[in-house]
Amino acid sequence: MSATPLYIREVKVRHLRCHDEVVWQCESGMNLIVGANGSGKTTLLEAVYLMAFGRSFRQARDPFLVKRDSDRFFIHGQWQRYGPMNLSVAGRKGKTTLRLQGRDVQRRKDVSESFPVLVEAPQGRKIIDGASGERRRWLDGLIITCFQNIATYYERYLRAVMQRGRLLRRRVSSDELEVWEQQIVHYGMPIVQAREKMITELNQLLIEEVGLTEHPLMISMTMPEYNQQNWLLRLQEKRSEDLRVGLRYGPHCDVVNIHFQQREIRSAGSRGQQKLAAIAIKMAECAIWSRYRRLIPVLLLDDCLEALDRTRQQRLFNRLQNCPAQILMTAPEGVEIASDLNIRIQLLDTQGLCDSATGSKVSMQEDTTVVMEEAA
Numbered sequence: 001m002s003a004t005p006l007y008i009r010e011v012k013v014r015h016l017r018c019h020d021e022v023v024w025q026c027e028s029g030m031n032l033i034v035g036a037n038g039s040g041k042t043t044l045l046e047a048v049y050l051m052a053f054g055r056s057f058r059q060a061r062d063p064f065l066v067k068r069d070s071d072r073f074f075i076h077g078q079w080q081r082y083g084p085m086n087l088s089v090a091g092r093k094g095k096t097t098l099r100l101q102g103r104d105v106q107r108r109k110d111v112s113e114s115f116p117v118l119v120e121a122p123q124g125r126k127i128i129d130g131a132s133g134e135r136r137r138w139l140d141g142l143i144i145t146c147f148q149n150i151a152t153y154y155e156r157y158l159r160a161v162m163q164r165g166r167l168l169r170r171r172v173s174s175d176e177l178e179v180w181e182q183q184i185v186h187y188g189m190p191i192v193q194a195r196e197k198m199i200t201e202l203n204q205l206l207i208e209e210v211g212l213t214e215h216p217l218m219i220s221m222t223m224p225e226y227n228q229q230n231w232l233l234r235l236q237e238k239r240s241e242d243l244r245v246g247l248r249y250g251p252h253c254d255v256v257n258i259h260f261q262q263r264e265i266r267s268a269g270s271r272g273q274q275k276l277a278a279i280a281i282k283m284a285e286c287a288i289w290s291r292y293r294r295l296i297p298v299l300l301l302d303d304c305l306e307a308l309d310r311t312r313q314q315r316l317f318n319r320l321q322n323c324p325a326q327i328l329m330t331a332p333e334g335v336e337i338a339s340d341l342n343i344r345i346q347l348l349d350t351q352g353l354c355d356s357a358t359g360s361k362v363s364m365q366e367d368t369t370v371v372m373e374e375a376a
């Protein structure tokens with residue numbers, strides 16, 4: 001069974017950051033917004049992300065989303081997911097409310113899993129330049145999305161780790177501790193196995209991205225060789241050490257690295273290499289979503305040409321052209337885009353968006369405001 005591409009037909013934004021009212025109509029393939037610094041390009045990608053996650057990718061609780069001197073913002077999107085779907089977001093004072101098909105969303109996870117959106121943005125590139133815990137969280141997010149039961153195992157594993165810590169402090173009997181130590185191993189083992197499987201698959205996909213990155217990227221996990229018996233033994237033998245310093249052994253401590261030419265890309269990669277690596281990882285992630293969830297996510301690439309020379313810009317566009325996902329991206333004014341590329345380019349200025357090919361503008365209809373406010 002082939003995967004279905006998710007895409008957005010239209011985004012309407014009102015009172016979000018610098019925007020008064022903007023309507024953005026998108027194609028199912030590549031879409032590029034070009035504009036001056038500070039014109040609000042990233043904000044439009046942020047609007048798409050807000051619909052899927054209810055929060056920004058720049059900062060989890062952003063107090064500046066509402067336009068200065070306004071009291072709330074609205075976003076309304078027409079999506080295509082098997083059939084047409086409407087998603088809207090209203091926000092005020094750091095709080096957001098999501099609505100799907102006009103109904104309040106109770107569990108945000110349901111929306112982010114049904115409307116997958118992957119973002120690569122200079123403000124939020126934690127996979128490459130963040131701490132190890134960021135990469136671990138990213139990897140675990142992916143295994144939770146793809147493999148059944150992992151979320152439950154994760155929850156139970158962490159509960160067992162905490163409970164053992166509490167009991168160690170209360171100096172309870174060895175038997176009591178052993179119950180929780182067995183649980184740690186029981187729930188920890190499938191997490192380790194799922195991570196190993198996911199890393200193998202991601203690395204195979206990253207080899208296919210070598211045309212983009214020049215040298216293959218490699219994701220690796222620095223961890224002990226887990227084995228049920230040794231793990232349990234280790235937990236039993238190191239109780240007093242764990243009581244002093246906490247449990248520093250297990251999937252919650254393992255380190256995820258991304259290597260490029262045998263070195264860690266976060267310290268050894270150039271800015272351009274890091275940019276391409278981050279996009280290649282999004283491509284691999286996209287393929288994993290198609291494989292396991294049969295849905296092709298929408299890709300948001302902010303400042304997509306950042307730090308890339310002309311050859312690499314061309315290489316990136318050639319790669320994106322062959323990607324089955326809808327791609328929404330931004331670039332600053334002055335970029336030159338080859339005319340043979342099948343890409344919808346829209347220029348953003350204080351008057352809103354204007355199609356670069358036809359020069360036509362799209363403005364918000366009177367009734368839209370009402371619909372958006374009602375949706376919110």
Ligand SMILES: Nc1ncnc2c1ncn2[C@@H]1O[C@H](COP(=O)(O)OP(=O)(O)OP(=O)(O)O)[C@@H](O)[C@H]1O
Nearest residue numbers: 017018036037038039040041042043064066067068
């Ligand atoms: N709450 C707010 N009210 C009004 N304006 C805001 C608010 N928050 C941010 N801004 C302004 O909105 C704009 C947001 O810009 P955004 O980051 O979307 O621009 P951009 O076109 O992506 O810029 P760049 O090319 O520099 O990355 C900036 O000019 C910023 O100063």
